[in-house]
Amino acid sequence: MRSAKTAAPRVVVIGASVGGLEALKQVLGALPADYPWPVIVLLHTSAGYRGTRLDTLLAQRCALPVREAEARRPLEAGVVHIAPAGYHLLVEQDLRFSLSVDEKVSYVRPSADVLFESLAEAVGVGAVGVILTGANDDGAAGLAAIRARGGLAIVQDPEEAQAPQMPQAALRMAGADQVLSLEAIGARLAALPGESA
């Protein structure tokens, strides 16, 4: 049983939709090459990057290796794992990924709600959930699940977001520990491991 806050493995999960590609480039660009935690990124396909692979697009701007998450493979420290298009991505208790083609949730697949909820159940207080720009409500319930288990919630300032609906929904339903600009989110995520060491 995980009791002490320090004992839970730390994992960063970021959900984004419309406007998310640019936002992700900025946030991920702020993470150093020796980042000690796994990072999971979910961008809705409707965000319109189809054609070029998201991992290729993001890798250009990120010091960490960027890879598509694969079923049954473990989360890796210092790797940015991308949710593949068309599948729900989940994190298991043993910190491996799984994929499903179950029905859409919040009208989308992959759904940030599904991913965030599974991560909340897997690592509890270790989860760091981030909701960025987007034009739907996905991720709000997931962020609430992370908060309910003592994880950290960061939401992009809706004023600044290209599409404010997703951050607004998250704030309405889950609230947040911090509401920040993209620039500050990058800096915050980069600083967090040092603070909890």
Added chain:
Amino acid sequence: MLDTDAEELEIRDFIRTLKARHGYDFAQYAPASFKRRLRALRVRSGAASIAALSRRVTDEPAFLRQVLAGLSVPVSEMFRDPWVFETLRREVLPILASYPRIHIWQAGCAHGEEVYSLAILLQEEGLYDKSQIFATDLNDVALEEAAEGIYPASNARLFSENYQRAGGRHSLSDYFHARYERIKFDESLKRNVTFASHNLSTDGVFAEVQLILCRNVLIYFNDTLQNRVLQLFRDSLVHKGFLCLGSKETLAHTTVERDFDTFDQSARLYRRHALR
């Protein structure tokens, strides 16, 4: 004790009950998505808790159908990942054409979307008459619907687009009748299809086939069950037979990796080695 730990125990007990009472073993499914489906089933069937679901499974044998239907995921589409069907048409069917009889196993056929896709491919390549498709699933409710071949008309557009991208030679609408918000595929497409209940977790080899299509089923299994099923597939295939997996599934890191060659990586097509 946390509520979540209590739920965890109830889930474990549910899995045990289902296995003991009915022989269905969900212990080897990837837990996170299984849990989601189980929770949804609880809500849909109006049970107060998962423990209450377990009691219902025990007391009410007829409830099993509904449980299996709720726990399995018959979500599919025709010609899903069209390039896969295009590759089957262009690369695999010409090889299968050399056999006097073609036997195909479609495992985890859901509502039959891929069965009708295959039947259309075979028909258009002039191979259907000498073909036999075994379409199996553990979900009997889904199997019955598969045999009906009826889908919501709202799917027609996606199915048609996929069909065209898969190299379709006609118009998909040549194969179905539209009626009351529904489309129904021609009966003739299933004249050489056998729909049957088969549980990949527990059942064995039932036929020798030249092509197995099992897409988006293994993602739900843990390593152990995945390996069991892949061995079953290997043992069901003729030498040089084909195995087609889902786009996010692979033989890498499995126990049968060495028994197959990669035939087409992007279509997830593997070919069983010849005897050596």
